[in-house]
Amino acid sequence: MRVRTGGGCRYCASHGFDLTAPARVYVVQHHQHNAVKVGIGGTAGRNERVAQHRRSGWVLVQDWHFATGVEAHAVEQAVLQQLREAGHGPYLSRDIMPNGWTETFDADLVTPTALATIVKASIADLAGTVKPVPNRTILRPDRWSVRTGPSTVGRRTPARKAGRGQLPLF
Template sequence: MMLGEGAPRAIADMHAVWLEPLLPYPGTTNRWESRCLVCGHTMAPMLGNIRRGQGPCEHCGGKARLDPVVAAAVMWEAGFEPVTDYPRSNLPWHSRCLTCRSVRGRRLSHIRAGIGCRDCAGLAPTDSHLAAIEMRGREFNPLIAFPGLGAPWQSQCLNCDNEVYPRLNNLRSRQGRGCWFCAKRGLDPAAPALLYVMTHTSHGAVKIGITGTHVRPSRVKEHERHGWKLHETMTLPTGRDAYRIEQLVLRWLQTRGLRPFLTAMQMPQAGWTETFCEDHVTAPEMWQLAQKACGPR
């Protein structure tokens, strides 16, 4: 390939976005025939557009229209039977799961990325009436309308009569926890408890948590061994009080659109569901919420 002025840098820029030029460099404003090193398709983007942030490959980005026969073959191979005409890879395509027989709009771009059937995985939207029946079968009596699979659901444990906030998708998973008070998990509902707020500098995260005051090993010390620093603590008369305050703070944060920030892999000692990005809520702000939830003392 003959190189013109600026060609070495141009080729390097193309390689940086996983494109292999097939023709000599034509300039930034002309189309440059290239091959995508990810999917193998040939295209002709303008280098100027790529340098301005435009996605290099429309096939990888889900913007190119596949041949409908090829698209259908991809769906069948992934275990889905198309029931409508192919729209486009990034648009919902109604198809039937060959395992559970559910019919939903599934995006071909998601299927190609390895995302399977949400119904089989227990992640699909659930009918509120059926969800309430399922909760009672798991020994929880819902106290409010179904909030969604991943949201805390205010309920009464039918074993211990305590008010709890389990998530239905957690209950469906093998690692999902049920009633905190029945499991105790270091928190005795009738014994003194500790509510704490901690920060993690390298993760840029803030966390709220609760534990029994006499639990050994110390839950706070366990977090500190993983790089967390204690911001504030308060001692509550009972584990029931600590749990109520923690859940109220979490609900307030969720109404602001905040979701858990870290993952279970980042927190092997558990507790990742009570972590948040400190860019969205600081430790002092979270502590103020905890004091507000606690009320006059």
């Protein structure tokens, strides 16, 4: 349907989140709003969401890097599903958080540490299950890197390269 309407498919679109490029799942916290957020974004360029959130007062708690957005998206969706099933709805409104408000939670109910633990558990649960091409498993958590908070400022993983801390698509 997206191709028919001129938008392109989610794998080849030249705008938005690139499912074929390196990506990360992140947990951020906003102290003034008493909120936490799980999200996905690219590691450089147009999808560098953590830098966008940082400008709005969010602080990086932890992030996990993947070779492709397919993997990051699968983890994010598993985390959101688990939180929704536990009864946690969006915490911030669209007025306060215009982009990504549905992935925000009350930090009193879902602490940053608890959210990071849910992400880690989802990564372990999904290990070996995401197969964008038949018979080609791409989730291998033993090859993923984990970085925490302020010590990551200024460090970047090279875009479009499957290197240390990322896993190759094939």
